[in-house]
Amino acid sequence: DPSAPADPAEAEDFLRRCYAENPRLGPVEPRLAVVRAQIAATGTYTHSTDELAYGAKMAWRNASRCIGRLYWRSLVVLDRRRARTADEIFALLVRHLETAGARGAAIRPVVSVFPAARPGQPFARVWNEQLIRYAGYRDAAGRVIGDPRQETFTAAMQGYGWRGKGDAFDVLPVAVETPSDGLRLYELPEHAVLEVPLGHPEYRWFAELGLRWHAVPAISNMRLTIGGVHYPLAPFNGWYMGTELGARNFADVDRYDMLPVVAERMGLDTSRESTLWRDRAAVELNRAVLWSFEQAGVKMTDHHTESHRFLRHLRSEERAGRTVPADWTWIVPPISGGLTPVFHRYYAEQDLRPAFYLDDEATA
Amino acid sequence: DPSAPADPAEAEDFLRRCYAENPRLGPVEPRLAVVRAQIAATGTYTHSTDELAYGAKMAWRNASRCIGRLYWRSLVVLDRRRARTADEIFALLVRHLETAGARGAAIRPVVSVFPAARPGQPFARVWNEQLIRYAGYRDAAGRVIGDPRQETFTAAMQGYGWRGKGDAFDVLPVAVETPSDGLRLYELPEHAVLEVPLGHPEYRWFAELGLRWHAVPAISNMRLTIGGVHYPLAPFNGWYMGTELGARNFADVDRYDMLPVVAERMGLDTSRESTLWRDRAAVELNRAVLWSFEQAGVKMTDHHTESHRFLRHLRSEERAGRTVPADWTWIVPPISGGLTPVFHRYYAEQDLRPAFYLDDEATA
Ligand code: HEM
Numbered sequence: 051d052p053s054a055p056a057d058p059a060e061a062e063d064f065l066r067r068c069y070a071e072n073p074r075l076g077p078v079e080p081r082l083a084v085v086r087a088q089i090a091a092t093g094t095y096t097h098s099t100d101e102l103a104y105g106a107k108m109a110w111r112n113a114s115r116c117i118g119r120l121y122w123r124s125l126v127v128l129d130r131r132r133a134r135t136a137d138e139i140f141a142l143l144v145r146h147l148e149t150a151g152a153r154g155a156a157i158r159p160v161v162s163v164f165p166a167a168r169p170g171q172p173f174a175r176v177w178n179e180q181l182i183r184y185a186g187y188r189d190a191a192g193r194v195i196g197d198p199r200q201e202t203f204t205a206a207m208q209g210y211g212w213r214g215k216g217d218a219f220d221v222l223p224v225a226v227e228t229p230s231d232g233l234r235l236y237e238l239p240e241h242a243v244l245e246v247p248l249g250h251p252e253y254r255w256f257a258e259l260g261l262r263w264h265a266v267p268a269i270s271n272m273r274l275t276i277g278g279v280h281y282p283l284a285p286f287n288g289w290y291m292g293t294e295l296g297a298r299n300f301a302d303v304d305r306y307d308m309l310p311v312v313a314e315r316m317g318l319d320t321s322r323e324s325t326l327w328r329d330r331a332a333v334e335l336n337r338a339v340l341w342s343f344e345q346a347g348v349k350m351t352d353h354h355t356e357s358h359r360f361l362r363h364l365r366s367e368e369r370a371g372r373t374v375p376a377d378w379t380w381i382v383p384p385i386s387g388g389l390t391p392v393f394h395r396y397y398a399e400q401d402l403r404p405a406f407y408l409d410d411e412a413t414a
Numbered sequence: 415d416p417s418a419p420a421d422p423a424e425a426e427d428f429l430r431r432c433y434a435e436n437p438r439l440g441p442v443e444p445r446l447a448v449v450r451a452q453i454a455a456t457g458t459y460t461h462s463t464d465e466l467a468y469g470a471k472m473a474w475r476n477a478s479r480c481i482g483r484l485y486w487r488s489l490v491v492l493d494r495r496r497a498r499t500a501d502e503i504f505a506l507l508v509r510h511l512e513t514a515g516a517r518g519a520a521i522r523p524v525v526s527v528f529p530a531a532r533p534g535q536p537f538a539r540v541w542n543e544q545l546i547r548y549a550g551y552r553d554a555a556g557r558v559i560g561d562p563r564q565e566t567f568t569a570a571m572q573g574y575g576w577r578g579k580g581d582a583f584d585v586l587p588v589a590v591e592t593p594s595d596g597l598r599l600y601e602l603p604e605h606a607v608l609e610v611p612l613g614h615p616e617y618r619w620f621a622e623l624g625l626r627w628h629a630v631p632a633i634s635n636m637r638l639t640i641g642g643v644h645y646p647l648a649p650f651n652g653w654y655m656g657t658e659l660g661a662r663n664f665a666d667v668d669r670y671d672m673l674p675v676v677a678e679r680m681g682l683d684t685s686r687e688s689t690l691w692r693d694r695a696a697v698e699l700n701r702a703v704l705w706s707f708e709q710a711g712v713k714m715t716d717h718h719t720e721s722h723r724f725l726r727h728l729r730s731e732e733r734a735g736r737t738v739p740a741d742w743t744w745i746v747p748p749i750s751g752g753l754t755p756v757f758h759r760y761y762a763e764q765d766l767r768p769a770f771y772l773d774d775e776a777t778a
Pocket residue numbers: 106109110113115116117118119121125159160161286287288289290291294351356380406408
């Protein structure tokens with residue numbers, strides 16, 4: 051519960067770890083005394099800028115489903131704890147996307163940390179699962195245009211008066227809810243939404259499929275918890291790993307479901323599974339994704355490279371005396387799992403904090 | 415410990431379940447009284463033929479790593495509890511392979527159950543991990559010819575006087591150890607080892623790689639435990655799922671490591687991971703495996719078909735009021751995981767008995 055009082059034990063655990071890992075912050079004991087007193091008096095406490103920044107990095111470091119953690123120290127932490135109104139928040143979300151790299155090229159990992167929940171009080175949040183997502187519209191025949199995963203959210207936005215173009219890649223509005231302003235919908239300005247149209251290095255017809263995707267995956271429905279303090283609105287982004295698009299968003303039967311279409315254009319025999327037409331279509335779809343981002347000069351990683359980086363991360367964390375909690379079922383990529391080194395070992399499973407959590411109530 | 419006395423509680427649990435699921439066996443109470451008395455007097459008890467057969471099927475049903483469990487009722491159980499000498503055992507292992515389908519076509523799932531371990535006494539076992547495996551020889555330059563996974567075992571066999579041809583697909587001898595005869599090595603007769611040479615539906619050069627594999631995977635180093643009684647030698651086989659060869663045995667860098675070779679013959683750009691040359695080569699290797707077995711008329715399943723069957727198994731077990739213990743990391747295939755329906759859900763993880771267990775000491 052984000053609006054419960056801060057747990058003093060969790061606060062102490064975080065601060066001791068944070069100060070131990072950052073000697074330049076000085077001794078932790080005086081700080082602990084202040085925090086204990088703040089919690090006793092108000093039910094919570096306020097992180098210093100350094101604590102906030104390092105806590106956010108630790109939360110990334112502890113994200114057991116994330117294969118991209120090698121660069122956890124490089125996270126850009128934007129302190130947005132003074133934002134109050136929906137307008138302010140939305141403007142800062144746009145700034146988040148600009149900072150992450152809306153204008154192209156080098157995408158930077160960024161988190162924007164908005165006000166902490168205060169005990170017993172309502173808090174601001176964003177209804178979207180990611181800052182940039184495409185609408186999904188169900189037509190009369192029951193077919194979905196766009197991203198079926200966003201069907202419910204899209205319908206909710208329409209209920210609040212939003213009207214999309216009805217295309218397969220309509221960027222959804224950002225739904226900001228604050229205690230003072232209630233729910234407000236905002237359209238992202240075009241310059242904040244970098245997109246990459248998909249082509250294929252060999253198949254000319256691929257571009258005719260009209261596929262595209264946004265460059266920045268910015269998850270906006272996870273709560274950041276640091277030392278017992280909850281930040282219900284703390285959107286973060288990295289860059290994409292190709293399989294997230296090529297093997298999931300475009301491939302899942304309950305998403306864009308493109309494998310049958312790609313297979314047909316490739317002329318594959320889809321009459322029997324044993325021709326492996328799904329596997330062949332998926333590999334070409336993934337090649338198209340990686341190639342197109344590269345052509346557009348937009349940073350993206352592939353699952354082989356990222357698997358090796360993750361193993362490097364495991365080694366460097368081990369040298370630092372830390373265990374890396376990891377969820378095998380998320381770390382191993384959704385295609386070619388066995389071809390990557392992350393497949394051939396097990397991991398420690400642990401719920402370490404600071405952390406990002408998905409709260410059920412954070413979605414529409 | 416296979417030579418520990420039978421646990422009466424485990425015996426009772428098994429018998430109650432076995433008799434409840436098989437009403438034709440009659441009431442369990444009289445049987446329980448007999449078994450309790452047998453355990454009290456001798457430390458163990460003897461399964462009836464029906465109990466043995468059903469217990470073995472339950473062990474398959476409980477194999478949480480096995481995707482092929484839909485057909486658990488069809489397991490052919492060969493009762494070999496009277497075999498004593500190494501010669502007898504080896505002859506019956508050959509019969510196992512013949513029954514499983516050495517001469518081709520329909521492969522049948524078979525388990526051969528050899529004598530149970532008796533409390534405090536030595537027992538017979540087979541050192542091989544599977545009845546049919548290929549030798550791995552390390553040459554002077556440190557390169558391995560054959561299957562690197564069998565390097566230690568191969569060296570052990572050579573230490574006992576065995577001499578292989580030194581080729582990439584030399585069938586290893588069967589190492590049978592009995593309390594009376596010690597260790598004896600046997601060569602499998604050719605007719606017991608059905609093999610399939612690999613070709614590719616489109617790439618003519620593929621056959622030139624000289625790859626082949628055996629049709630029957632017969633695991634021989636797992637202990638079968640039924641109702642507290644341990645059967646240290648109970649080799650079992652199903653038929654292959656293509657990925658076991660195409661995505662593991664031929665693809666793993668510490669097995670036959672064929673992806674670079676296949677990619678080179680395909681003319682792929684292997685200078686960067688993002689060309690997905692590994693993925694492309696793996697798909698063609700898997701196509702070759704499935705196509706070649708089909709051409710040879712040897713039963714094999716593909717990972718898409720088998721995933722759907724497994725979900726059918728889950729539904730039918732649910733209807734029977736049973737949970738299906740399953741290990742996601744083994745059930746999801748090593749390529750195209752996300753393209754199969756088994757990827758998109760979680761499973762109950764439970765250690766149910768009867769079961770097959772891997773004992774460390776069962777390998778050389
Ligand atoms: C820098 C490049 C990054 C890469 C390549 C990367 C890669 C990934 C991938 C592939 C997943 C699985 C996504 C899925 O299957 O839905 C994931 C999950 C996750 N990542 Fe990262 N990541 C990056 C940056 C970050 C950053 C900056 C953070 C937080 C500060 C983060 C936190 C997480 C979390 C919390 C999850 C789990 C999400 C969930 O439960 O749905 N990642 N990451």
